[in-house]
Amino acid sequence: MERFLAGNRRFVQGEFANNREYYYKVSLEQHPTLLWIGCSDSRVSPSIITDSRPGEIFVHRNIANIVAFNDGNLLAVLEYAIKHLKIPDIIVCGHYGCGGIQALDAGIEDPFITNWLLISQGALNTVNKTVGLSPIERHRRLVEENIRLQLKHLSLISIVRNARQDNGMPHLHGWVYDLDNGEISAVESMS
Numbered sequence: 550m551e552r553f554l555a556g557n558r559r560f561v562q563g564e565f566a567n568n569r570e571y572y573y574k575v576s577l578e579q580h581p582t583l584l585w586i587g588c589s590d591s592r593v594s595p596s597i598i599t600d601s602r603p604g605e606i607f608v609h610r611n612i613a614n615i616v617a618f619n620d621g622n623l624l625a626v627l628e629y630a631i632k633h634l635k636i637p638d639i640i641v642c643g644h645y646g647c648g649g650i651q652a653l654d655a656g657i658e659d660p661f662i663t664n665w666l667l668i669s670q671g672a673l674n675t676v677n678k679t680v681g682l683s684p685i686e687r688h689r690r691l692v693e694e695n696i697r698l699q700l701k702h703l704s705l706i707s708i709v710r711n712a713r714q715d716n717g718m719p720h721l722h723g724w725v726y727d728l729d730n731g732e733i734s735a736v737e738s739m740s
């Protein structure tokens with residue numbers, strides 16, 4: 550634990566102290582322009598991989614960046630992001646090398662994770678129709694299909710669908726992050 554508290558002291562004395570005006574401004578209110586729905590994976594930290602600062606990204610993360618219709622946590626995040634923050638863009642960001650997606654493909658014993666990953670079953674069905682893929686290609690395709698599926702789920706959630714019908718916003722984007730080179734690529738978008 551000490552390592553992280555020491556890190557916070559460095560943050561306070563460095564970044565925070567050097568940008569007092571910025572941190573004062575964001576302490577008054579937040580105006581993030583992006584809602585990030587991503588994987589809980591410790592290697593896919595939205596602010597770091599997009600080189601952005603506190604105040605810029607509103608975040609929801611879970612295993613395998615899943616958009617579930619009955620997820621009260623996500624629905625509250627969406628309601629707040631759309632109704633109050635009026636965020637114009639929502640990103641569903643998956644990543645290659647995702648343990649959740651590997652578990653979806655391999656099948657696992659853990660009951661809660663298995664139950665959660667059922668929401669991505671449609672992506673697995675799609676990929677299973679494609680033959681001749683190498684294991685790496687299959688994994689990458691499954692990661693991408695899962696992003697497309699979750700983006701579709703997102704577009705069907707009433708808060709999102711109604712807002713898009715009424716004001717053409719939020720725009721929905723599917724991104725994938727590559728652990729090997731740090732790059733984000735677009736997979737799909739619904740403007």
Ligand code: CO
Nearest residue numbers: 588590647648
């Ligand atoms: Co992951």
